[in-house]
Each structure stands twice: as C-alpha cells, then as structure tokens.
Amino acid sequence: MSMQRIPKEPHGPDKKKVIIDLFESIALEEIVLSHGMNVEAEKIQAFV
Numbered sequence: 001m002s003m004q005r006i007p008k009e010p011h012g013p014d015k016k017k018v019i020i021d022l023f024e025s026i027a028l029e030e031i032v033l034s035h036g037m038n039v040e041a042e043k044i045q046a047f048v
Contacts, residue, residue, distance in 0.1 A: 013021070
C-alpha cells in the first residue's frame, strides 16, 4: 500500500495569508483561555 499524495492547489494561500491566519488563530486561542480563567475566578469569588 502506497502513501496517498495530496494534489497541489494552483490557487493556494500565499505566505503572508498563512502568517496572518496563524496569528489570528493564536489571538483567538488567547481570548478563549482568558475567558476560561475569568469564569473560574468568578466561581472562586462566588464560593468565598
């Protein structure tokens, strides 16, 4: 059984677009983590 080959896309994203998408993904992940930490802090405050 041979390994499947991924066909090349003639109109794939350029390097600049990939970098922007990567930074946006990291920023969104940071936002999600901060919201999660805020929720946990509110739980602790409610308990205390």
